[in-house]
Amino acid sequence: MSTYSVGSANFGRFWFGQTLFGFGTRIGTLGLSVTAVGPLDANTRQVGVLAAASTVCYLVIGLPAGAWVDRMPKRRTMMWAALTRCLTILVIPVLLLTGDLRIEVLYAVAVVVGVVSVFLDVASQSYVPVLVPEEDIGAANARLEATAQVSALGGPAVAGLLMRVVSAPVVMLVDALAHLVGLLSLGVTRDGERRPAPEEGGGRRHLTADIGEGLRFVRDQPVVRRLAVSMGVSNFFATLVSTLVPVLVMRTIGFDSFVLGLVMTCGAAGGVVGALLAPRARKRFSAGAVMSCGLLMAALFTVANPLAAAVSPHGKVLAGAVLLVGEFGLTVGALLFNVTQVSLRQSLCPKHLLGRMNASVRFVVWGSMPPAALVAGWLGSAIGVVGALWVGVVGSVATVLPILAVDRVMAASSAAPRTQEPQTQEPQTQEPKAQEPKAQEPKAAR
Template sequence: MTLVQVRRDSLLRHPGFRQLFAGDSASQLGTFVGMTAIPLLAAVTLAATPFEMGLLTTAETLGFLLIGLPAGVWVDRLRKRSLMLAADLVRAGLLLSIPIAWWAGVLTMAQVLVIVLLTSFATVFFDVSYQAYLPALVGRERLLEGNAKLQGVQSCAQIAGPSVAGVLVQFLGAASTVVLTGAGYLVSALCLWRIRTAEQRPPRTGHERLVPQMLEGLRFVVADRPLRAIVACTATANMFSAAAQAVEVLFLTRTAGLSPAEVGMLLAVAGVGGIGAALCAGPIVRWFGQARSIWLLPLLTWPGGLLVPLAGRGWGLVLAGFGLALTGFGVILYNIAQVSYRQAITPDRLLGRMNASVRFVVWGAMPLGGLLGGALGEGLGLTGALWVAMAGQMAGALWVVCSPLRRMRDLPVAGKEAPETALPTA
């Protein structure tokens, strides 16, 4: 008898989803290790300036701005699992080159920026394929459960990854710790390769030109009023979150005086709230209603980010940790509700382009946020920049609070499976 009894109808009994779940666990752990180790490598080992840290944050997500829209068209034309597997292998090779260059004594900040930028291109294809693949793998009726379980994995990794990274950086060095990130992507690729659920090749639509197909995905997103508000909210929050990320590690190490291990432990606290959200997402979303969850939960939880600039020794550290946990709780619930809605209303043939169009906007805002954070760090100082970034992230919720979602309890999913021509005019 196992310690955890899996329900008879649980998706963890689904062979394909179980492999996706295992691969995602390894990939997410490696990702969060890298998200802590690489900024520490830049800030502590390579002595990066605030502006260079802003460039690093920009490079992490610039791929979504540069190739996000055409990537959606290509994803809709090809098998998603094959694209995800190839993206994992490319990311593993790129990131494993960082410790190799460090051991050879030739690693520079410029090399790190180029490697992170190229990795972001591979991440575009993986993420767009990933969200388009889940409905085909588990069915639309089980999207809420599937997204909740995968968000739970992300939250667990958000706890374990920074904690592990902080300790390993303390004892092995930041560059050597990046090995774990590359290894996570290799394990993810192996699990994807082992999925035996058949995936049909997407049919040809007859009009294969790139630009019209990109515009078709954008029109679908713009035509739905709740989806427009969701995209604007997420883009605003992501931009200021990236601005905070650009100065956060510098603030915690130089202003708050924390060690790499303490930085890792503090950043991991956000995952505690995320795990709680993933475990109770279904009951909470059903109780509040999906529309209400999208606007009310951010309004109640995202202000916790305003406690992060109080980080320091003693009670300051406790308050910052509580703020991160509260914000993490709200972000995960928001993501589960809005991603499930996006996947449910979108026809199969448009899933890749819809996801790419949304990510083009919401992740494309993050490179701008990284530059903004670097500029604010140079102009206002690390503490002032962090205050502005956290306030801006909280204000992103106003898009959904002031939208038609505020007058709804549940989202009108019924009848939204029609093609884009049946959608209301923007």
């Protein structure tokens, strides 16, 4: 299989397309939320249902998507997903012009966009080890994460500015255009990937067998298992908080959509800082230390959301400053964690299992988001937005517990295969591989 270095023009084309996807997705996510809260005047529960509709796909098709991605050329999968998202997003401004835009339409668009996002995300994460040589995986992920954060830096701000001139549904056109251009960029990217051959014996295994293999890898690989549990809990409480942030900013405190975009932009700036700091931190500290500190930092800065509501009666400027600082610190911590964990997972997993491993982890991680969004809507109505945010703060602190012993687990599993290797014939060779100084490479995540 031919690969291209991280400094090649070919990787640059893939990198450019991924940057556009990130830019468009940030605008589209903000546009959907503001369309619901603003023009359609959705209540707290409807906002929760919309957030759940965007992520329920990971529970429904997350696992089979990984098996399908492993069976299909990953670049073509990304292209079809980008095209589908582009066409689906266009429904919103069209219906705005005809006067037929309703909250039910947003639910439907969110579901379709969520489905194609599953394929786009799983395929793109699984494509990096196919496109670049193994020694370049960490650097490739670092570049992808840094520019994803740069695009996220400008996306919400641009969306907020545009929404002062045109309505939020019209801003969704930018999302559609970004995915169209990203699709064209993928079209001129080259790789040596071949469609996986059918299993020996005359045909492919059943889909459930492929899904089971991916799930067993996540279950049996001790580091990946701990990461999946930690990320599942983290995403539950992060979704609970993020679902209510637009309501907090635009209703509880009384800012407009521009300030909401500014808060998200400040968060993306923190993401850039986190992406730049992570490789350096990784050279000086262990993987477990970097990930634990990152998650704990993100959890502690989450307190800025309910704190902003508490200080808002004393001045909106102060409340806005608290929100900006909180979002910045939260994403610095989140990126310190993510930059390490995705590349770590990629280095632990055999290439033929990448799609299923990524999909299995995302089934756990992203699958926690729909119930979290519904809980957010219910809690927001039952105990108020600020009370629900405090629940998110307390829960976020617990996310670090499953990975506190990751370094000891890695050290133990590095020694175990040496004595058991003659009896091990399954693809457990990735465990000694994961304990080599892979941890010394700058690792990054998408």
